[in-house]
Amino acid sequence: MNAADIGLTGLAASSILIAVGVAISMWRHLGLEGQLLWAALRALVQLLIVGFALQLVIDNENSLVYSLIWLAVMQLFASYTTWRRAPEVPSVFLLALIAYSASMIVTLGVLFGFQVYEFEGRTIVPLAGIVVGNSLSATVLLSRRIFDAGRERRTEIEGRLALGLSAVDAFQPVLRNSLRTALIPQIESTKAVGIIALPGAMVGLILAGVDPADAVRVQISVMYLVLGSVATTTAVMSLGISRKMFTSSDQLIRRS
C-alpha cells in the first residue's frame, strides 16, 4: 500500500477512533457525544473543501493568481477574526491587516527569495496558512494585553509622561513586557519540539512516505517560519496599537 493514500476505507477505519471517544462520553455520561461528532464532521468537511479548493488552485493554469487571491482572502479573514476577538482595541482590523501583510512579506519573502521553496500555488497557500494560522492567537492575545496594560498601568505610564518622556519612551517598558509574553510560549514550544511532541508537518510527511531526513528539513523551515511570523506580526501590531493609544501631544487617551 502506498503510504500517501489511505483511501476511503482507511478514512472510515480511522473514524473508529471517534467512535471510541463517543463511547467514553456515553459511558461516563459526559454529554459530549453530539459535540464530538459535530467537531469530527466539521473537520472532515472543512478539510475536504480546502483540499478540493487547493487542488483547483494548483491544477489551474492561473495557479499563481488564484493562490495570491487565496492569500488575500486569508488575511482579510484573519483580520476579521482578530477584530471579533479583540473588538475593544482601536482600529484593530486595519492594524491586523497591516501586521499580517507585513509578516507575509518578510517571512515568505525570505523563503521564496532564497528559493527555499519554489514560488508556486502549491507552496504559497500552505506557507501563508502557517503564517496567519500561527500568528492569529498570539496577535489577539498581544492586542488585548497591550490595550489592557494601557488602563492597568496608567499611573506608571502617565508618571513617565509627566517626567517629559515621549509617548514612545513612556510606553516602551509596557510594550516590551507584552511582546516578551507573546513570544516566550513560541520560543518554549520551539525548544521542546521533537522531545515532547513530533510536529504535525513532519508526521504528515513521514506518513505520506517521505524520507524522515527530508521531512525534518521541511519541518525545521516551517518552525522557523512560525517563529519569524509570530515575531513580525506581534511587533508590527504592538507598534500600531501603541500609536493609537496616545494623542499627538503625548497624552494617553482615556477609554471607558
Next chain:
Amino acid sequence: MVAGPPDAPILRGISLEVPCEGILAVAGPSGSGKSTLLRLLNRLDDPVSGSIRWDGRDITEWDPRELRRNVAMIFQSAPIFPGTVLDNFEVALPGIDLDRANHVLDRVGMPSELLERPADQLSGGEAQRMSIARALLTEPRVLLADEPTAALDTAARRTIEDLARGLADSGVPLVWITHDTAQLRRLADHAVVLIEGDIAAFGHLAELNRHGDARVRELVGATLDEESE
C-alpha cells in the same frame, strides 16, 4: 475653560489667574474637578474649550515634553518604575551622575544609601519623596501635586509638607490639591476652592477665612480656627 467629557464636563467654564509663587492649595469636595484641573496644567489632558497660558504662552504652543519638564507633576500614589531608586532617577535624567543623584536625594531628606535600594521596597513616604526628587531632576519651574500625602501617615505627611515649604521658599512654586483642611491651613499661601466644577472662591487664605459662603469657609478650614477660638 471647559474640561472633561464633552457630554458631562467636570470643569464647567472656569477662569483663573494663578500667581507663580508660594503654595496654591486646590480644595473642594470629591468630583469637583481638582485633579482634572491639575492634569490640564501638565497637559496630560486638554480642555474641551478655552485655553491655558503659562509664562505668557498658550501651553499648546509648548512641546508637551518640554512643558512637562517645566511644570512637573507628582501623584497621590507615586508611580514606581522597575529597578532601584537610581534607576528611577535615570528615567527622568538618563545618564545621571552619582553626585547629582546624591544631591537630589539629600534635597528631599533621604540618605544616600537608599540610592541602590529597589524602589518597590521603599515605604509610602519614601516613595513619595523619591518621586519628588525624580521630578526635581527635570529642574521644574512649577510643581503640581495631586494629594501627594493622602495615603501617608502623619509623620511622613509632615516630612513631605516641610519639603514642599522648602521648595516654595527656594523658588519652586507649588499647586497642591488637598482634602485635608488642617494641611491646607499649614501649607497654603493662596487657595482656590472648586465646587461642582466651578470656582467658588480664590484668593489669599486670610481672605477666604472671611468668605461669605459657609461651604468655602469649611473647605479652607476656617471653621477649624473658629472652633478652637
